[in-house]
Amino acid sequence: MPGPFETLCISEILAVILDALQDDKKSLYHMSCCCRAFADPALDILWRSMHSFSPFASLIPQSASFVTDAQTGDRDILKYRCNSLGDWKTFDKYAARVRSLHVGEHNNDNADVIEHRNYYTRLTVLRGQDGFHPFPKLRSLAYILSGPIAPQAKPFPPSLRSLTLICHNTLDCDPIELVLDRAVADAPHIEELHITGLMRTKQVLHSTPRLHFGHIGSVDLSKAYIRAPELAALCTLLSQAPISDLKIHLQDRLNMNWQTIPPMFPALKHLDVRGSMFSAILFLSRLAATHLHTLVFQPDGQPSSVTSVYDYLMLILAERLGKSLKSFEFHVKEPRPHARDSDLIKSILQGLKPLAEAGLQSMRLFLHLNSTMSVQFPPEVRSMLEPCAWPSLNQFYFATKGVALE
Structure with a gap:
């Protein structure tokens, strides 16, 4: 019969124990330090879900420290050439463990949070020149839209399956259509989309939308402030996707011509609609769903x-x-x-x-x-x-x- 220590070395048992400790960062850290057998499995859990970019700022090699300089521009980043991949060895060791990353939180206007978003975006430009994404196994990302996304940046890795866009509605922020276009082009296998805050739109849609949402099945707009132009754009674009689960909050008396919007969300099976009863009735009247089996309706007004x-x-x-x-x-x-x-x-x-x-x-x-x-x-x-x-x-x-x- 194996002793207590040998039992802990059985990978399945160790995985169950570490999963139970995923919210206890201190214990996971101690587990990673107690022996080599526990180090990698414990570190995988410890770094799997990161709610801040801060721990990675100190791992950026000295040769690329200008990434954390607020004065750094896109041209400065494009001049950088990595002399050795070994410089990024420590950063890559930990970044490759990350599956969920929150670059910022909704309703947090802290300048540091916005700056960490800039660090992340600059890193995608920097590593992209060598064909790498800084977080190659990322599955879930919360990303702040507080300014334009540089053409060279690739903030959405191909491994992404869940994306949260936190909109701050700054004057130079990219329109939501452009951001979604970038997201789908760079991460075509996204399955879940969440949008929060107040977004911007181009106001005018192309006659033939470019977006192709092949895999998005779940969309949450319940924490987004959606005005009429944004609603028209989102309904037109997202209705291309096989969305089966939608949560949405509608503002009162949206000043828009609903008849110009094509029939919406034909694949919908679960709908949670909240907000203005007047707008919700108009929204429901434009649904093209023929297999909707669950409806949660919370009107007000x-x-x-x-x-x-x-x-x-x-x-x-x-x-x-x-x-x-x-x-x-x-x-x-x-x-x-x-x-x-x-x-x-x-x-x-x-x-x-x-x-x-x-x-x-x-x-x-x-x-x-x-x-x-x-x-x-x-x-x-x-x-x-x-x-x-x-x-x-x-x-x-x-x-x-x-x-x-x-």
Whole structure:
């Protein structure tokens, strides 16, 4: 029978232990120092996910130290010639372990964070001259858009599968279409795309878009501030991709001609849409998806005629999605009704009936009420919340802030 130490040398057992320590940087460091057998596996876990570029600044060789100089320009970088790959041995040893890198965080305007983004971009120019990417095995990248990307830079390595673009909307920032074009050209196997912050657009699209999103299946725009021009551009460009999972937050009263946008997102299967009810209804009316099976809808705003808006919404959902939709989660937040507003609550529940009868299997309804006391619904509303009122559903869940019935 092997002793305790020999047991730890079994790679499968050691991997389980190190995975459990992935959030304990101090323990991983001690493991890497205790013996040679543990060093590489522990360092692989320790450097696998990096939430800052700072540790790499000190690993840049002395001959390329100008990369961290704020006065360095593109011409200075292009003059650099590496005399020996050995100069980069230490940097490459650690950079090759990185699978996830956050160059910066959203809502962080710290000058150091922006500068670290510049270090990273300069490095891609520097190493690109020798045919290398500084992080050759990178799978996930969070990248700040705070200025133009140099033509020589290649911030998106071919190994990339998940990309987060953090937009700061500076005047010289590249339009989102150009950035996406670069990302897809350099990293054609991206599967997940996240965009946060306030982006810029060219305002005018080419008649024949250049982008080809062959593998992007998941897009998260829930933390992006999307104005009308950006929404038109993104919907037109991203609808080329086989996107099956989309999260989006829509602003109120987007001033755009929806009819000029081609039918959107034909491959969509899961949609999480939040924000303005008015904009969301227009967005849903342009969907081309025929296999959408899950919808999470969290509208807000205060339309002038609540009942008519809900009726129109349910009509669109039943007509366009009734045949495919299997799961529906609906949050009613604004305008926030009182428990005694039985007409509005009944209208919402009655409007859901055609959708439920069209083939829906699961429905979750969240109603936010203006009530600080326990909620007491009128009898006619309570009867609509009984299981027997929804015979076609496998699951019906209803909740308010004060009560949950299932």
